[in-house]
Amino acid sequence: MxxxxxxxxxxxxxxxxxxxxxxxxxxxxxxGKLNTVMPFYDRSIDLLILSHPHADHLGGLVEVLKRYHIGAVLDSGTETDSGLFVEWKRELADRRVRHITARRSMRLALDEQLFFDVLLPSRDVTHAGIHDGMLVGLLRYGNTEIFFSGDMEQNLERYLLALGDVPDIDVLKVGHHGSRTSSSEALLAIARPEYALISAGLGNTYGHPHEETLARFREYDVTVFRTDMQGTAVARSDGEKVTVRPQRCILLFCW
Ligand SMILES: [Zn+2]
Ligand SMILES: [Zn+2]
Structure with missing residues (x-):
């Protein structure tokens, strides 16, 4: 993260x-952050995944698209008329990047024993509300699972839980920056994460992450990592269990 x-x-x-x-x-x-996790000479990324086209998720992808060779793009297909989204579509077309529209039950093999399973959307969400058209997915490696919820809110959590295949997970990439409108008790009770990853800006005007959400994580004994407090976090899976720790850097070398 x-x-x-x-x-x-x-x-x-x-x-x-x-x-x-x-x-x-x-x-x-x-x-700048990619330079801490990729060698500086490496100018290609195999897959970009866009959870939804809000600027706090899409803005950097447009910059990455302009500077890196991209193997493919996976998104939910939700469209919006923002200038940023128009630019994104134009860059994708100009660069002839392979585009995949995510759909529930789709499985992408990222490596041996390593899969990205699309949980949502389950239908055409071209004209859905931007948070309702969220791409939600599960990274599975061996017996470990990391859940990527984008900015999924509680109405969508309820819908996903009703579909009935949310497993016991190791790590939850927390929905909507720790907003109280995400990470419902129902989701935590089913998914039972060990770790929660919250990406939120220091002193952000939304008050993310909200205290009620943090209290729910305490109640379920979930260890929380926050970018506004600990900076970049590194989750590592050996296929049996996942460990999470803050990234460490000395000068330009990070691990
Ligand atoms: Zn959003
Ligand atoms: Zn967001």
């Missing part, structure tokens, strides 16, 4: 070195 301020940017490196970026945060902050 890259510390890009108020927004989301999640970088995944697979055992064989495939690289995936889920959301890019706002503006250009992600560019």
């Amino acid at each position: 890259l510390d890009i301020g108020q927004g989301d940017a999640l970088f995944i490196r697979t055992p064989r070195g495939n690289q995936i970026l889920i959301d890019g945060g706002p503006g250009r902050a992600v560019l």
Whole structure:
């Protein structure tokens, strides 16, 4: 979980070195952060995943698209008329990037034993509300699961839980920056995460993460990592269990 301020940017490196970026945060902050997790000479990313086209998730992806060779883009297909989204679509078309529209039950093999399973959307969400058209997915490696919820809110959590296949997970990328409108008790009771990753900007005007949400995590004994407090966090899975710790850097070298 890259510390890009108020927004989301999640970088995944697979055992064989495939690289995936889920959301890019706002503006250009992600560019500097990518240099802490990728070698400077590496100018390609295998897959970009856009959870939804709000600027705090999409802004950085547009910048990445302009500077890196991108293997493919996966998104939910939700459209909006913002200038940023128009720019994104134009850049995708100009660069002829392979585009995949995510749909429930779709499984992307990212590496051996490593999959990204699309949980939502379950239908055409081209004209859905931006948070209702959320791309929600599960990264599975061996027996471990990391849940990527984007800015999913409680109405969508209820819908997903009703579909009935949310497993016991290891890590929850917390919905909507720790807003009280996400991470319902019902979701935590089913998903039972060990760790919660919250991406929120220091002193953000929304008050994210909200105290009620943090209280729910305490109640369920979930260890919380916050970008506004601990900066970039590194989750590592060996296929059996996941460990999470803050990223450490000395000068330009980070691990
Ligand atoms: Zn957001
Ligand atoms: Zn949003």
